[in-house]
Amino acid sequence: MNPANYLYLSALLFTIGAAGVLIRRNAIIVFMCVELMLNACNLAFVTFSRLHGNLDGQIIAFFTMVVAAAEVVVGLAIIVTFFRSRHSASVDDADLMKL
């Protein structure tokens, strides 16, 4: 199959994720969109890895997963703490500090 299609898919996923980050207001969903972006990156890595015939991309995908996992752990901890003290996970409620 043409590798370009995978790249288009990856770019699409990345864009959806980025749009989600910018549009959605719920911190958890924003965060999930970030994860979606990371997964789009993984898809791109694996595709390019196949394209170039070397394994670097796949190894990077491993590391990306690890990093994403670490990010999940830290991020959920932060968001849950935030949620527990405010009973809301909306980023719009994070307005103690204004410009």
Place this chain on the structure above:
Amino acid sequence: MSFPLLTVTAVVPAAGAVVTAAVPAARRTAAKWTALAFALATLVLAAVVTARFSPGGARYQLTESHAWITAFGVRYELGVDGIAVVLVLLTAVLVPFVMLAGWHDADPLETSDRRWRPTQGFFALILLVEAMVVIAFESTDVFLFYVFFEAMLIPMYFLIGGFGDQAGAHGEDEQARQRSYAAVKFLLYNLVGGLVMLAAVIGLYAVTAHQLGAGTFSLPQILHDRANGTLTLSTTAERWIFLGFFFAFAVKAPLWPLHTWLPNAMGESTAPVAVLITAVVDKVGTFAMLRYCLQLFPAASKWATPVILVLAVIGIIYGALLAVGQRDIKRLIAYASISHFGFIILGIFAMTSQGQSGATLYMVNHGVSTAALLLVAGFLISRRGSRRIADFGGVQKVAPLLAGTFLVGGLATLSLPGLGPFVSEFLVLVGTFTRYPALGVIATLGIVLAALYVLVLYQRTMTGPVKAGIEGMKDLKVRELVVVAPLIALLLFLGVYPKPVTDVINPAVKDTLSDVHRTDPPPKVTVPAVAAAKENAK
């Protein structure tokens, strides 16, 4: 290695600042005497420098040169020519008087003013300013000069904002607001000027680094390289860099229309600090025009001369006109100073030997005369607790000595023959006439106006019936006399016999002129005629 006399001259006041600041808070008097001692020591050193300087010798004497920041091509280079020597001496002379005049200014216990003003800080800051001004005069490295040119803003800023005048017309809060406004305005104007100059300094470095391989800021070296053709500035580059430099100096000097900080700063600061501003710090600006603008960028200077001259003349007239209209004694003197700085700049950019030596002499004379007038005015103001002209009247009846010294100071300001400023103003005008007669004529108007504002000021404050609040005014005390008398003596001496000073100045001026590739034009009008015209104007 010879004895680093110039360094020591600058280090002594700096050390004095540290020592004074370290005096325990309770021992105010000790701090004052310590500071005065250091100021006097500096005066002695400055005198030694002057004595060691031989007017006919090398252009820069007593030179010192050490590597400082090689990465920037910066050297610690000191050296004085005639102009610098005179100005160093002027600074060293004025500072002790400033201190004596402001002896009680920063002492909550000695005055009715209970604001928090650490005495040690006041005197330390004055010494710090002195040190920085001295080193700025002495340095022959552009970067070194720039560093202190900028750095002296900070102590001045604190002196203006932190130890300001309490004699304003409004309530305490309003005064505090005015004071900090004046201080910030002073700082921002000068800082902006300095930063523009920074860009120019960097530009200069880029040019030298590009052409010489290694960037340099050393004035002698740059002049040398330009003379033998290894360094050539393109016209555009030279003009831009010149403008950068000139902008900073014009703010500092101050040249119309960049002068607006000066009335605020002088109005809101105490008289001694005002003296420091106008008689000492601002001289760095005019000095730098003479030394850096003209020497480094002769072509650009010539290119810009017409505009600058026009601005200077506008400044003369504008300053004088506004001085006439002032109701505040210190602001009046400030506008008078703007007018005088116009004369100095006019002299510098007239590019004639008379004009330039007149301008240099004017720096000295203006320093001394303004100091005398301002300090006496300061005494006057502190006695009345107000600086509005309308609050005074008939002072000469209750305090004749005060009135007398005030008059002498005022007459010096309007350049009465026999007092120092006359000689310099005359020389400047002569120098201008030889090349730009029209401008000379207009500038002469400034003198007329000067007579007007000085005499009106005197008349309103000193003569007439004794006003309410003036009755019990005490005459000058011994300390105050000690401050004023030598200054008046100096004015008289310079007015009668300026030769020692001009002898020192003239060789340097000639060198500068030759750097600009200018010679005096053939005389069009004979000198006596001008003198006669001047007399008539009076």
Place this chain on the structure above:
Amino acid sequence: MSATAAAVHSLWTTRALADTAATPAIPTPHIEYAQLSPVLIVFGAAVLGVLIEAFAPRAARYAGQLAVSVVGLAAAFAALVALAADGYAQGRSHVAAMGAVAVDGPALFLQGTIVLIALVATFTFAERRLDPVAHGNRVDSFAAQGSAVPGGEQEQKAVRAGFTTTEVFPLLLFAVAGMMIFPAADDLLTLFVSLEVFSLPLYLLCALARRRRLMSQEASVKYFLLGAFSSAILLFGIALLYGYAGTVSYGGIADVVDGTAKLTPALANTTGNDALLLIGGAMVVMGLLFKVAAVPFHMWTPDVYQGAPTPVTGFMAAAVKVAAFGALLRLLYVVLPGMRWDWRPVMWGVAIVTMVVGAIIAVTQTDVKRLLAYSSIAHAGFLLTGVIAVSPSGVSSVLFYLVAYSFVTLGGFAVVTLVRDAGGEATHLSKWAGLGRRSPLLAAVFAVFLLSFAGIPLTAGFSGKFAVFKAAAQGGAVPLVVVGVISSAIAAFFYIRVIVMMFFQEPQPQGPTVAIPSPLTSTAIALGVAVTLVLGVAPQYFLDLAGKAGVFVR
């Protein structure tokens, strides 16, 4: 199916003869542990810190953590100095750990800076004299229990019991280790991983303020979401660059960009597609610009700086900037010099906008920490002018500026921790009015820092600014210098405003008090002053150092 050939398995001690023959041995990677020792030491100290958290009794943790952090950081610094003395900064600089980490001048210089910053930051982290004694326990600036709901019963219990979050020390060390790798990373993967290694602890540290916890948590959430977003962008950029060049090593990509690499058919196919390179490079640079808080990507800075515990803010403001600029330099100078005609105009724009916006918005700020945040944005702009120079002097000037800026910043934030009222730190500017009357020394010190930020001569800030502007001017970016100078002037205005407040305004009746710090914070502040003055008056040694360190290995 030759069963005899296979070795007879004798339980689980078999040696797999046949199998090793079948799978060719992978060449064993070679790791230069000695040259990586600084980072490893810091990591080791961090791990030790975690163990202390796990096993030491609560009372012993604080002292233990402090000791481990200080000793670890000092040892790391000693190791760095030893490496530099061995010539790894210059002649022997090379790429270690299978091309993952560069050991060269800029790397060692930046690592040294980061370690020293961390050392000073450790002092401010450990400060326990400032907050009032709570139930007989001395406490620091960090939450008694990060997981407890602010104001909840659990938190009150924790406060009464005198808990402190001593985990901040290992977190700091982990962040430091990540930051040390970040500017030394020599492939994009290491870059990304180290970015996360130092970001994640910082996200957590931001949420751990003892006072104003809601604000702190809010800062953390914002920082985290935006940080994760930016690192995702960075990662996609890496993916595209990998797609373009078929490798993630800096040298390899540079070769491909320069056209000196051997072309395989696949490579010939992808290198024909410049969009991969341009978009990928742009995205990676965007990720880094986020970390340095350059303007279109600066939105997080003020909020995070304001909400985070002040010692953390100081650490972040100083160390993140150092690490991120190091990485940015290496990326632009090693990977993408071949396309500098593409990125320079963009960076010009970014630098200009950063300087101007940072300075202008700062003017309207009323909170000291926010003010310093915007000032840090403006400084990022000044640093970018040095980056744009694309010359050795550009590198060395940025290195020098980073040193100057970071210590001043640390000192500045340390001063902020001292000015307190009933609600903790009094960061609103109006409360700082008249501070010069109440405690002249502190105000004077802060004034020195502010003057250095403003770039007044004879302070470190001036030397730094001169260095980067000089480099930029020599690189032909004179208009940039002019903009820089103008925004310096604007910036000077708000620094001066603070000084005016402190010295020329009457103190408020219910104004803040100035806490007497322990030697820890005093050291941090004193160091800040010392660096400010030394780098201002006699910067030659450090300029030389930065100059010698200014060559990247490839």
Place this chain on the structure above:
Amino acid sequence: MISLAVDDLSYFGRDPWWLVVVKAVFCFAFAMLTVLFSIVWERKVVAWMQLRIGPNRHGPWGMLQSLADGIKLMLKEDVVVKGADKFVYVLAPVVAAIPAFMSFAVVPFGPADNEISVFGHRTPMQLTDLPVGVLYILATASVGIYGIVLAGWSSGSTYPLLGGLRSTAQMISYEIAMGISFAAVFLYSHSMSTSQIVATQQHTWYVLLLPVSFLVYMVAMVGETNRAPFDLPEAEGELVGGFNTEYSSIKFAMFMLAEYVNMVTVSAVATTLFLGGWRAPWPISTFWAGANHGWWPLLWFTVKIQLLLFVFIWLRGTLPRMRYDQFMKLGWKVLIPVSMVWLMLVASVRALRNENYDFQRVLLYVGGGVLAVLLISLAADVFRDRAAKKAEGAGQAGQEGPGDRFDPMAGGFPVPPKPGQTLPPVPRRRSRAPEAAEHQLVGKDGDDA
């Protein structure tokens, strides 16, 4: 060479489409039939253990009981509760069921080298194989968890929610230990493809080489499938039916089906990874060379699976349900460290052997290390016990009340305490967690989030 022959997996992916369909149907049928059989089998065995008869109405010996159950469930009313999220509610059982079947795709029923012929087409006795076959199994198993958690969530009711959560927590907790125990197998097989793993067990089954891994996996697989004694998600006493409380009719049947198929799957995996897969057991293989060829492997494979299923049933009939905290403790505090240490031990020994250290030296190094760790742990225990005793002594001296000692066996019968009396503490090992205050990863007021 075996490894080479199988490693490239060249026998797979060559079947014509009809053969693929046939084999897929076979896999599906195998799973279904095993499930149908084992439900009856389970009820029979449990009944037998409990001294009763068990199902005996439908078909001979009640063998059609499960079929009858299925039909009955099919004809029941399909209730969708009011608070449910309809779409997810219906989707959940489907999501739970599909992955259960899919795991069978890579399970080898026989040798991987065209041993058998189907309609004249020679083909391996396995649907397909992947280089990462075991990863694929793990992945499909994980997808199955979604079915359960979605079921719990979408019901919109308290018990299912908690049941779903519990079940998820349980599965993921045991997945780690399971994953680590797999790693030891890969260490020996050099491959993650199932056919290769079976191939490398030609001489020794990994259950002998890696007994600890096998035990860990056995425990984990019971936990993974939510079977007794780990059937906490469906703990009737606490959670009613757990995640499937609100399900009825065929949807409920789907969950049951998924559970049993999962049992079969994990048994098949255990067989493949540790019990030599389709290989004939030891005494048979020595005297009958044809046992591992042709269709015979299918027999051995089925027998092994049935044996493992019997173990499942046996456990259910024997052991009481565990408490949740004990269960999690077992997973996190025992299985994970044990399997990890074991893996490192195996790796160390193998690496040293590969470096040609002789066996005694290896034993010396590894054994020495293990011994040292044990000694340290022993010393630590001794000291802690001493400290604990001291603390206990101090505590008892204070609180010992006069006279009202509670005798739990007063009059020879177990009796409850009277008012004022307290139960003596159950004699058990002190918790290793020092103080309650130490538990601060979670706040006390942090019961909800």
Place this chain on the structure above:
Amino acid sequence: MNAYAPILVLGGLGAGFAIFSVVMASLTGPKRYNRAKLDAYECGIEPTPQPAGGGRFPIKYYLTAMLFIVFDIEIVFLYPWAVTFDALGLFGLVEMLLFVLTVFVAYAYVWRRGGLEWD
């Protein structure tokens, strides 16, 4: 690609079966409306409008999930390492020992601070 196709076939088979059953059951089963029957089951008491405190549940579950992620990720590195173990030699062993040791430091921390306790 071919090696993956059978998986899809099998998956399709399973999906077909499951969906077919569910659809069929909804057709074959009786429909007898009863309001109480459609309520959530809570042992006969009036059901709460939302499950367990507004859909909130003990934070321990989050914690377990996070710990799972951390340790599961470790396995990501174990598998390729295990497969190529013999080829990596002693280097591989040492590196993995270091890695596992580091992970176990985190494990010890979590254990000691009560992250693994259920009460």
